[in-house]
Amino acid sequence: MLNRIATPLMPIDRQASLGEIAYTTLKESIISGQIVPGGKLTVRSVALALGVSTTPVRDAIVRLIGEGALVNLGPKTVVVPVLTISTLDEVTKIRLALEGLAAFEATAHIEDADISFLEETQSHISKAMDKEQYADVLRLNKAFHFRLYAASEMPRLVSLIESQWLRIGPSLNDLYPEFAIHRRGVSNHQWAIGGLKDRDATTVRAAIENDLRDGYRRLSNLVLSRQPERSGE
Secondary structure, three states: OOOOOOOOOOOOOOOOOOHHHHHHHHHHHHHHHEEEEOOOOEHHHHHHHOOHHHHHHHHHHHHHHHOOOOOOOOOOOOOOOOOOHHHHHHHHHHHHHHHHHHOOOOHHHHHHHHHHHHHHHHHHHHHHHHOOOHHHHHHHHHHHHHHHHOOOOHHHHHHHHHHHHHHHHHHHHHOOHHHHOOOOOHHHHHHHHHHHOOOOOOHHHHHHHHHHHHHHHHHHHHHHHHHHHHHHO
């Protein structure tokens, strides 16, 4: 059984490379927070969920282990690592530099269709929050950020950002329900959209950086609060 996956993985198209698509599908689930920290996966359970053999899934998992998104728990089981304060500090510093730059650069290239997408996505985020559908909130939040970053027209930068989300994505589950109550992310996204409409790159960068800092404050408090329990085990 595939444990602790908020949204079921779907069977994939056999026309394409099974190994590559198994990797992409599993990576997307991790980045968008659909698998929570500590969530256990087995090659067989993922293969059943995707409707493929174990070989492409095993290859995908090996790649994700190499990227730090998964760690070995045993000969047949891997787990999404639990976030530590040192990892959170490092990843947040990197994200502030990379995502702030992507947001700044995107402002000069953003098109009206992109802004419309961001506005529509933010509307869906708010509706999902109202319904306490946090798995959808995380998926839509990822779509919001990466549509903005893609507009920077810097694909290597976006790839670097994606590598950090592989490590932080699952822990974004811990932002809720608090973020839904205070709507911090909503206000930051709206601030960014306003800056994009004004073509104010400094404002857009500040909005995204503020979004990351708000998330950091919430996550760091949670991680630190859990440390005494872990040290006493």
